[in-house]
Amino acid sequence: MLIPETDDxxxxxEKQVFDWLEQHGIEHHTTTHAPTFTVAESANVKADMxxxxxxxxxxxxxxxxxxxxxxxxxxxxxxxxLHRLIGTQRxxxxxxxxxxxxxxxxxxxxxxxxxxxxxxxxxxxxxDTKLMEYDWVNFHPLRCDMTTRISRDDLVRFIRTTGRExxxxxxxxxP
Numbered sequence: 524m525l526i527p528e529t530d531d532x533x534x535x536x537e538k539q540v541f542d543w544l545e546q547h548g549i550e551h552h553t554t555t556h557a558p559t560f561t562v563a564e565s566a567n568v569k570a571d572m573x574x575x576x577x578x579x580x581x582x583x584x585x586x587x588x589x590x591x592x593x594x595x596x597x598x599x600x601x602x603x604x605l606h607r608l609i610g611t612q613r614x615x616x617x618x619x620x621x622x623x624x625x626x627x628x629x630x631x632x633x634x635x636x637x638x639x640x641x642x643x644x645x646x647x648x649x650x651d652t653k654l655m656e657y658d659w660v661n662f663h664p665l666r667c668d669m670t671t672r673i674s675r676d677d678l679v680r681f682i683r684t685t686g687r688e689x690x691x692x693x694x695x696x697x698p
Contacts, residue, residue, distance in 0.1 A: 536628070536665035540636045547684050549677045558668040560631035562596045565670075574659030574672050579634045581622050581646075584612035589625060593635045593662070594651035598694040608692055609649050627665070634662035635678065636671070638685040648682065652693045 537553070544551045554572060559565035562578050569576050576596040583589055588611055594600055606614045619630050625645060626637035638648060654660050660678050664671040673681065682689045 536632075537669055537671075539639065540664040540671065543636075543639050543684070544671075544673070544681070547680065549673055549681055551671050551673050551677075553664060553669050553671045555669050558631070560667055565596075569661065569670060572661060572670060572672065574661050575654045575657030576661050576670075577634065577654065579637075579662070581617050581626065581633050581637075582614040583617045583621070584614050586612050588612070589617070589621075589646045590614065590649060591626070591633070591635070591637065591641075591646050592649045592651075593654065594694055595653035598651050598653055599697060600694060601697060604697050605694075608694070608697060609647075611647070631667040632663050632665055634665070635682070636662055636664055638682065638687070641685070644686055648685075648687055648690065650678075650682070650689050650691045652691045653695065654678070655691065 556568045559568055577593050578596050580592045580600065582592065584606060590609065590611060592600065602614045606612060622628060622630060622633060625641060626633060627640040628637050655675055657675060659672050659674055661670045661672050663669060679689050
């Protein structure tokens with residue numbers, strides 16, 4: 524894997540997120556917890572944290588197009604059907620090397636906050652409409668032993684600070 528072990532970023536990736544949020548006037552609250560790599564692992568850890576909890580998938584379609592999907596933690600996202608809903612070719616998970624190369628995170632730490640590293644806007648970002656039902660939403664701040672909460676409105680502002688308009692999809696329409 525191409526992950527550097529010696530730079531400041533790999534030791535404290537959350538600092539870049541926190542600096543970005545503060546620079547853009549986005550209020551945030553972070554909780555440190557045991558590392559979690561899946562929604563199931565995080566259930567007990569996040570039980571007392573308010574807001575919508577998320578899962579984020581970094582995918583590639585058959586043409587090589589990259590897609591980042593941030594969904595409500597309990598949304599069902601069957602990859603064999605998801606591509607039709609978001610307008611891509613069939614999707615598969617990316618390899619860890621590509622995740623690091625494009626979004627500068629390791630598996631288990633991917634979240635909407637990784638968009639700060641996609642300065643070339645190579646990645647299509649899709650947001651689950653279910654998350655917009657919550658006043659607060661929770662994401663890993665580029666590491667899986669922390670969860671950062673921001674408001675729903677600030678999530679939209681954050682996405683816009685990365686040069687994108689939020690593209691929301693109702694994943695509950697997937698069979």
